[in-house]
Structures are given as structure tokens and as C-alpha cells.
Amino acid sequence: MATTVENYLxxxxxxxxxxxxxxxxxxxxxxxxxxxxxxxxxxxxxxxxAPIISKDFSFSIPDNKCSAEEILQRVPFVQGSVLxxxxxxxxxHEASDLxxxxxxxxxxxxxxxxxxxxxxxHYNRYADVQDDAFSALNTAFANDGLVLLIDSKxxxxxxxxxxxxxSSDNVAAIAHNRILVVAGKNSEAxxxxxxxxxxxxxxxxxxxxxxxxxxxxxSVEYDLLQDENEKSFQICGxxxxxSANSRFSINTVALGGSILKNKLHIKLDGLNCETHMHGxxxxxxxxxxxxxxxxxxxxxxxxxNELYKGIIGGKAHxxxxxxxxxEKDAQKTNAYQSNKNxxxxxxxxxxxxxxxxxxxxxxxxxxxxTTGQMDDESLFYLRSRGIxxxxxxxxxxxxxxxxxLNNITVEDLRNYISGLVEAKLKxxxx
Amino acid sequence: MLEIRNxxxxxxxxxxxxGLNLKxxxxxxxxxxxxxGSGKSTLASVLAGREDYEVGGEVTYNGKNLLELSPEERxxxxxxxxxxxxxxxxxxxxxxxxxxxxxxxxxxxxxxxxDSKDFLKLMKExxxxxxxxxxxxxxxxxxxxxxxEKKRNEIFQMAxxxxxxxxxxxxxxxxxxxxxxxxxxxxxxxxxxxxxxxxITHYQRLLDYIVPDFVHVLYNGRIVKSGPKxxxxxxxEKGYDWIKEEVAA
Ligand SMILES: Nc1ncnc2c1ncn2[C@@H]1O[C@H](COP(=O)(O)OP(=O)(O)OP(=O)(O)O)[C@@H](O)[C@H]1O
Ligand SMILES: [Mg+2]
Numbered sequence: 001m002a003t004t005v006e007n008y009l010x011x012x013x014x015x016x017x018x019x020x021x022x023x024x025x026x027x028x029x030x031x032x033x034x035x036x037x038x039x040x041x042x043x044x045x046x047x048x049x050a051p052i053i054s055k056d057f058s059f060s061i062p063d064n065k066c067s068a069e070e071i072l073q074r075v076p077f078v079q080g081s082v083l084x085x086x087x088x089x090x091x092x093h094e095a096s097d098l099x100x101x102x103x104x105x106x107x108x109x110x111x112x113x114x115x116x117x118x119x120x121x122h123y124n125r126y127a128d129v130q131d132d133a134f135s136a137l138n139t140a141f142a143n144d145g146l147v148l149l150i151d152s153k154x155x156x157x158x159x160x161x162x163x164x165x166x167s168s169d170n171v172a173a174i175a176h177n178r179i180l181v182v183a184g185k186n187s188e189a190x191x192x193x194x195x196x197x198x199x200x201x202x203x204x205x206x207x208x209x210x211x212x213x214x215x216x217x218x219s220v221e222y223d224l225l226q227d228e229n230e231k232s233f234q235i236c237g238x239x240x241x242x243s244a245n246s247r248f249s250i251n252t253v254a255l256g257g258s259i260l261k262n263k264l265h266i267k268l269d270g271l272n273c274e275t276h277m278h279g280x281x282x283x284x285x286x287x288x289x290x291x292x293x294x295x296x297x298x299x300x301x302x303x304x305n306e307l308y309k310g311i312i313g314g315k316a317h318x319x320x321x322x323x324x325x326x327e328k329d330a331q332k333t334n335a336y337q338s339n340k341n342x343x344x345x346x347x348x349x350x351x352x353x354x355x356x357x358x359x360x361x362x363x364x365x366x367x368x369x370t371t372g373q374m375d376d377e378s379l380f381y382l383r384s385r386g387i388x389x390x391x392x393x394x395x396x397x398x399x400x401x402x403x404x405l406n407n408i409t410v411e412d413l414r415n416y417i418s419g420l421v422e423a424k425l426k427x428x429x430x
Numbered sequence: 431m432l433e434i435r436n437x438x439x440x441x442x443x444x445x446x447x448x449g450l451n452l453k454x455x456x457x458x459x460x461x462x463x464x465x466x467g468s469g470k471s472t473l474a475s476v477l478a479g480r481e482d483y484e485v486g487g488e489v490t491y492n493g494k495n496l497l498e499l500s501p502e503e504r505x506x507x508x509x510x511x512x513x514x515x516x517x518x519x520x521x522x523x524x525x526x527x528x529x530x531x532x533x534x535x536x537x538x539x540x541x542x543x544x545d546s547k548d549f550l551k552l553m554k555e556x557x558x559x560x561x562x563x564x565x566x567x568x569x570x571x572x573x574x575x576x577x578x579e580k581k582r583n584e585i586f587q588m589a590x591x592x593x594x595x596x597x598x599x600x601x602x603x604x605x606x607x608x609x610x611x612x613x614x615x616x617x618x619x620x621x622x623x624x625x626x627x628x629x630i631t632h633y634q635r636l637l638d639y640i641v642p643d644f645v646h647v648l649y650n651g652r653i654v655k656s657g658p659k660x661x662x663x664x665x666x667e668k669g670y671d672w673i674k675e676e677v678a679a
Contacts, residue, residue, distance in 0.1 A: 381517040381571075384478045385531035385587065386505035386538065395530065399521025399570075 004053045005035050011059050012140055019111045019143050020123070027129050027139035034133045043132075046319045046351050047261050047290045052233045057174035057205050059141075061088045066167050066198055068095045074196055077412035078161040082107075086164045089175040090144040104154025104187070106147075110178060113147040118182045122213045123147075126239035128265065134235045138176045138209040145178025148191065152184030152215070159190040159223075159410040166206055166228065167198035177208040183218040183246075190221040192413050195236075197229035197256075204228065208236040212248070216270065219247040223408050225417055227256040230285070237263045244270025244299075251408045253417050254281040254289050255424050264293040268302040268330075279308035280404040282397075282421060283316035283348075284428025290319035297330040297360075306337040309404050311397050313344035313428035319351045324365060326358040333360060337367040342374055342400060344393075344428060394425040401425070431456050431595055431626045432496075437487035438651075439469075439476050446472045448651030449487070454595070457623035461637055461662060462630045464648035465670050470630045471514050473648065474599045477628075478511040479504050491595070505531075506538035508594030512584035512601050514630075519571040524583070525553065527571050528590050535591060556589040560616040577604035585616050596620070597628045602636040614639030634666035647673055 009032060018024050036053045037044040066087055072079055078097075084107060085095040091109050101107060113119045127135045150156060166175050183189055197204060206228060214220050228234055234257045242248055254260050266275055281289040295304045310318040320339045341350040352369040374396055382392035401421050408414040432454040439447040446469045454460055464470055476483055479501035489496040496504060519527070532552075533543045544552070557564060560582050572580050581601050588596055598617070602610055617627070617640050629640055637645070637659060645661040646653045649670065654677050655661070665673075 377517045378519045380478075380480055380501060381513070381519065382527070382531075383501040384505055384511055384513075385527070385591065386502050386535040387527075387530050388502050388534060389500070391530060391534065392502075395522055395527070396519070399519065402521045 005032065007056065008137060015059070017143060019114050023124050024140050027136045030130050031133050031136035031140060034136065036133050043292060046317065047259065047288060049259070052205055052259060055172055055203065055205070058168065058171045059174055061168045061171070061173045061175070065092055066095050066165055068097070070198070071095050071163055071165070075161075075163060075194055075416065077416050078163065081158055081161050083161045083163065084146055086146055086162055086177055086179070087167055088173070089142060089177050091146060102156055102158070104151040105156050105160065105189070106149035106151070108147045108149075110143065110145045110147055110180070113149075116149070118149055119147055119180065122182050122211065123180050124211070126211045126213070126241050126265070126267070127209050127237060128239065132237065132263070134207050135209055135237050138178060138207050138237070141176040142178035142209070145180065148179070148181045150181070150183045150187040150189045150218070153186045154184065155187065156189040159192045159413065162191060162193045164193060164195040164206070164208070165198055166204040166232070168202050168204055169199050170202060172203040174205040174207065177206055179208075179210045181210070181212040181220065181222075183212070183214050183220045185215045186217045187215070188219045190223070190410055192223040192225075192410050194225045194227070195234065196227055197232055200229045201231065202229070203231045205233040206235075208234070210236070210238040212238070212240045214240065214242045214246040214248050216243045217245040218243075220249070221409060222248070222250045223410060223413055224250065224252045225413075226252070226254045226260060227420060229256060230258060232257045234260045236261070238265070240266040242266065242268050242270065242273045242275065245272045246270065247274045249276035249407065250278070251404065252279040252291070253404070253421070254279070254291070255420060257287065257289070259288045261290040262292065264291070265296070266294070266304070267296045267298060268304065269298045271299050271301050273299070273302040275302070275304040276407065277304070277306040277308075278404045278407045280401050280421070281308070281310045281318055282401070282424050282428060283310070283312050283318055284314040284424070285316060286314065287316040288319070289316070292321045294323040294325065295335065297324070297326045297333045297335060299329060300331045300333070302330065303334040304336070307404065308339045309400060310339075310341040310350060311344065311400065311425065311428070312341060312348040312350055315345075315347040316428070317349045320369070321353045321355065322367070323355040323357070324367065326360050326363050326365065328359040330360045331362045333363040333365070335363070335365045339369040341371040342397065343371060344374070390426060394422060397425045398422050431458075431492060433490045435488040437473075437476065437485070437489060439472055439483040439485050441483050446651055447476065450648070450652055452646065452653055454626050454628065456626060457621075458644065459621070459627040459629060459640065459642045461642035461645045462628060462648050463632065463645065463662065463665055468648050469651045470648050471599055474511055474514075474597045474628075474630060477597055478509060502534070503538075505591070505593075506535050510588050510591055510593035510596045512581070512588060512596070512598045514599040516572050516580040516584055518573045518575070520573050522571050523568055524571050525567040528553070528567075528587060531587070532590060552590065556586055559589050559619055560586045561612050562586050578606060578609050581605055582609060582613055585613050589616060589620060594624065595626050595628070597630070599630045600632065601629075602631055602633060610636065611639065634662045637662045649673060649677060
């Protein structure tokens with residue numbers, strides 16, 4: 001196992017193609033300095049990554065591109081919308097549908113966009129490359145990611161779909177996915193990001209970084225569905241920077257994967273920002289789903305609102321860690337955080353930890369975490385009407401989950417996810 | 431329809447039903463009255479299959495051993511309990527819930543699922559029966575319903591599911607005078623020579639609307655007196671002391 005870090009370093013030298021050589025070399029140096037985190041690291045206390053780092057993943061996935069049909073089979077509702085297929089970390093142009101890109105939206109690969117001022121300004125500025133080994137690895141290896149630029153004043157009404165897929169058929173493979181979103185002043189957009197697998201049986205590791213810059217008075221909804229296969233490892237860092245009067249809302253639904261770790265960092269760096277963070281995780285079998293979130297209130301008069309819900313069955317493990325930082329300058333902050341979990345079995349585990357660090361005095365902050373069982377009275381009521389026990393449980397759990405799903409304003413996506421959640425709830429009920 | 435022999439039920443070491451006997455034929459309406467805490471709701475819960483009790487004795491329902499069945503199997507076999515305290519279920523709409531219930535009962539009885547169109551038609555018809563506002567079906571089950579609305583919703587569900595044996599636990603409490611008439615009319619519309627009812631109530635007034643074939647007094651875990659509908663009037667007039675004395679004697 002000691003050779004794992006070297007293994008990644010070797011893979012880096014073997015591939016000489018670099019769009020951002022300086023950034024990438026620097027990121028690799030950070031990785032080399034830090035090495036992989038251990039359970040001593042607070043961020044990784046409950047999330048053992050030995051199964052991930054002990055594996056010799058292939059970095060070059062045999063050319064096995066998904067066709068547009070295959071993508072539409074998996075996510076039929078995206079048909080007719082702007083669709084970007086991010087396959088093994090690269091944009092697959094044939095499977096994407098860029099035929100009707102609305103005015104004000106620019107879609108490019110990182111390579112194509114590297115000289116655009118906005119990209120130079122924002123790329124890799126928010127990701128925590130110096131502190132997180134996986135962020136460092138992502139920056140070092142991501143070469144061909146996705147850039148979405150929304151012009152100022154552009155209102156992109158329809159959702160922009162990003163389907164992230166790992167398409168290795170037999171070989172355990174890794175992909176570094178990178179997405180940069182720059183929403184210009186007064187712009188509006190909805191981005192729906194769906195992470196799936198092509199093959200349901202291949203061990204894969206997707207290491208993803210999403211950066212979102214929300215300029216003054218802009219409004220962005222980011223929906224993130226994580227439904228890669230049961231054997232997959234997924235590490236995903238989302239780093240958001242909000243300017244004054246902006247609005248950002250993120251809905252994360254984590255379903256598939258053996259180990260799934262999310263990190264969400266949002267910095268509110270202007271007056272009157274509004275932020276909504278909603279998350280749902282449904283885990284069964286021996287899954288581990290870890291959500292670490294942090295919101296940094298740096299300026300006054302901002303509101304942040306967070307609700308994460310978990311449903312854990314089997315021997316699965318859920319982790320929630322939510323930090324709220326309120327800096328000295330951030331007076332009149334309103335920050336709400338809540339985490340609610342339902343355990344479906346005796347062997348299911350949840351570790352929930354809210355963390356507040358408040359340095360301003362005129363703020364309203366509340367937080368709460370609950371973990372409980374399903375309500376017996378409700379279950380009996382449904383069963384007494386002839387509904388079978390497992391269906392009744394699934395209904396109650398879906399109702400619990402709907403609190404989160406209802407925040408997804410993209411209706412087709414919401415219905416699709418709701419179907420996946422319902423199916424998964426039936427599968428984890430025992 | 432139903433035969434209960436020497437039924438006992440305890441919870442947390444406390445015996446609540448203490449050898450209860452009752453026989454109900456097809457199409458009959460039996461009223462059960464009795465002082466607070468005598469075990470009426472416990473009887474209803476045990477019949478519906480609530481799992482909190484240690485149960486003894488025998489209950490035969492249309493030839494089946496009722497006590498062996500799960501709550502959903504009982505409902506699928508035609509049992510219905512209108513709860514004294516209907517549960518609020520946030521996030522599940524009345525319509526979704528009822529559709530699932532109707533279809534699951536149909537499937538269990540070898541019938542096909544009802545399609546959405548027929549289901550909506552059925553809902554409309556049954557809502558009219560209990561004069562229920564149609565916005566109610568889109569709301570979460572009982573959530574934020576007033577006491578009376580919850581009771582009306584129970585009878586609406588009963589009408590939708592068309593059970594064979596209906597147990598109404600204090601459906602009249604919480605209903606205003608007009609609602610009492612409406613709900614009673616709804617119940618009466620469902621009466622026929624097959625369908626049987628157990629009507630638990632404290633008030634003779636309900637029995638003016640839903641006229642019972644028999645009245646029973648449940649006291650201290652047993653049926654201690656049975657009689658024709660006139661017994662209800664006697665109870666209304668005299669209270670329960672004379673019954674308690676009779677039992678003590
Ligand atoms: N889960 C329980 N744990 C402890 N005691 C219980 C439980 N359920 C019922 N009891 C007790 O059993 C007795 C009978 O209760 P039950 O609800 O059946 O009475 P009831 O006849 O329906 O009364 P009411 O007319 O007030 O509705 C009461 O003393 C009640 O407190
Ligand atoms: Mg009662």
C-alpha cells in the first residue's frame with residue numbers, strides 16, 4: 001500500500017499532455033506532500049479509503065464510448081435538452097446534444113477555454129488543492145473537463161444536463177471529472193448533473209471537482225444525482241463562491257456507490273447572498289455515504305439554509321458533518337442547518353456532527369441533528385388499509401425523502417430521481 | 431362473519447381484555463358502549479392487528495383464524511378500522527395512499543389494478559357520499575385536518591375500500607351536528623345484508639342515525655351486557671353504575 005502515492009506520481013509522469021502545466025505540476029506537488037488522508041484526519045474520520053487507494057485503477061480507459069442512445073436509455077428525460085456527456089472525464093461530443101444551445105450559454109472543454117479570461121480567473125481558484133489530496137489529484141489529472149459560462153444577464157430557462165459516466169467495461173478504472181461554472185452578473189441557470197456508470201459490475205473510481213462562481217445578483221440551481229454502480233467509489237468536491245445578492249441552491253441526491261464521499265464548500269463573499277443546501281442519501285448493504293458540508297459566511301446579511309436527510313438500511317453507514325462559519329464581519333447572518341436520519345435496521349449506523357464557529361455577535365444560527373426509526377403508528381395505519389408492509393415502509397420513507405426532492409425545480413429530473421429513490425427504498429427496506 | 435371467543439389482550443403486563451366473547455353475523459350492526467378505559471379501542475386495535483399486544487383466545491373471521499393474519503392481510507380480507515385517533519402522515523397524499531390501498535386489496539383478491547381514470551371516478555363518487563372537499567385528496571393524509579375532517583376522511587376511506595367488516599371507533603366524536611348526519615348517511619349507504627359493522631360510541635345520538643341491531647356494554651375487558659337498541663337509551667339515561675353493580679354482584 002505504501003506504493004500507492006508513487007503509483008499516482010508515476011501515472012502523472014507517464015502522461016505528458018497538459019492544458020495547465022503549471023497548475024497541474026503544483027497540484028501534484030501538493031498531493032505528493034500530503035499523501036492520502038488517514039482516519040486521523042477529522043474530515044476522513046469515519047470514511048476509510050483503504051479499498052480505494054489499494055486499488056490499481058487504470059487511467060486510460062479503452063476506447064469504449066457511450067452512444068447517444070445508451071445515454072438516453074439511462075436518462076430518457078434529457079432528450080431534446082442541452083446535454084453534455086462527460087465520459088471518463090472528457091466530453092464525448094457524439095453522445096452530447098449541443099444542437100440547441102441557448103444564447104448566453106457557452107459550453108467548452110477546459111482545453112478550448114483555457115485562454116478565456118473568466119476561466120483564467122476562476123479555474124482552480126476555489127478547489128482546496130492545498131488541503132485535500134483528492135482535490136490535488138483531480139487538478140493534476142483533469143485535462144479535459146467541462147466549462148459552462150453563462151453570460152451576464154443571460155437567463156437560461158431550461159436545465160442544462162451534464163451526464164457524467166464512467167464507461168470502463170471490465171477494467172477497474174479511474175476518471176477525474178472537472179466542471180467549472182461561471183455565472184455572470186444577473187444571470188440565471190439550472191444545471192443538472194447526473195453521475196452514472198455504463199457497466200453495473202465494474203469497479204470504478206470517479207474523483208470529481210465542481211467549481212461554481214456566482215457573480216453579483218446571479219442565480220444558480222445545481223442538482224447533483226450520484227447513482228454510479230454498487231461497486232463504485234466516488235469522491236466529489238463542490239466549491240462554490242457567491243458574490244453580493246446572488247442566490248445558489250444545490251440539491252444532492254446520493255444513491256449508488258460502495259464508498260461515496262461528498263464535500264461541499266460554499267463561500268458567501270458579498271452582501272445579501274442566499275444559499276440553499278439540500279441533500280438526500282439512501283444507503284443499504286454495506287454502502288458508506290459521507291457528506292461533509294461547510295458554509296462560510298464572510299459578509300453581512302446573508303442567509304444560508306441547509307437540510308440533509310438520510311435513510312440507512314442493511315449494514316450501511318451514513319456520515320453527515322455540517323460546518324457553519326460566521327466571520328467577524330458577517331453580522332446579521334441567518335444560518336439554519338438540520339440533519340435528519342432514519343435507520344431501517346439494527347446494523348445501520350449514522351454519525352452526524354454539526355459544527356458552528358461564530359465570530360460575529362448579531363447572528364441567528366440554529367442547527368439540529370436527529371436519528372430515529374420509522375414511525376410505527378404511521379406504518380400500522382398504512383398496513384391497516386391493506387398496504388403491504390414493505391410498500392408501506394417505502395411510502396413513508398419516500399415521504400421523508402420528498403422534503404429534499406421537492407426542492408429540485410427541474411420537474412423531469414425530480415420525477416426521475418423520485419423513481420430511483422422509490423426503487424432503492426424498496427431494495428434497502430430489509 | 432366474526433366470532434370472538436375468550437379474547438384476552440395485555441400490554442406491558444397489564445391485562446386489558448379479559449375474556450371477551452362476541453358474535454357478529456352478516457349484515458348486522460353491533461354497537462359497543464362502555465366507560466372510558468374499558469378496552470373498546472383495544473378490542474378494535476386487536477381486531478385490526480396492532481402488534482403491541484399479547485393476545486389470547488380465538489377470533490374466527492369468515493372461517494379464517496384472524497389472529498394469525500398480518501394487518502394488511504386482514505384489510506385485504508375485508509376488515510376495516512376507522513381509528514379513534516387517525517394518524518397524520520406528512521408527505522403522503524391522500525390520493526396516492528388510497529390508490530395504493532385500493533390496488534393492493536384488489537391484487538390480493540385476484541383482481542386487476544384499477545387504472546387512474548377509474549380510480550378518480552371512484553374517488554369522486556365516494557367523496558360525494560361523505561360530502562368531502564376535493565382538495566382534501568391532494569393533501570397529505572390527515573395532516574392539518576381538523577378533528578371532524580379526520581373522522582370524515584376515515585369514512586371516505588371505508589367507502590373507497592368497500593370492506594366486509596367495518597369497525598368504527600368513536601367516529602362520531604369531534605363531528606358537528608351536520609357532519610354527524612352526513613357521516614351517518616355515508617355509513618348507512620354502505621349498509622347491506624352482507625356488510626357488518628361494529629360501532630363504538632359513547633353517545634346514543636349516533637345510534638339514532640345508525641340504528642344498531644344489538645348493543646353491547648364493554649366493561650373491564652369483557653362484554654357484560656347485551657341487548658336490543660333500546661339498551662343504548664337506558665344507558666344514556668342511567669349511566670353505567672347499575673351495570674357496574676350488576677357485574678359486582
Ligand atoms: N399501550 C398501552 N400501554 C399501557 N396501557 C394501555 C395501552 N393501551 C391501552 N392501555 C390501557 O388500557 C385501557 C383500555 O384502553 P382503551 O383505549 O382500549 O379504552 P377505551 O375503552 O377505548 O376508552 P375510551 O372510551 O376513553 O376511548 C386503558 O386503561 C388504557 O390506559
Ligand atoms: Mg377508545
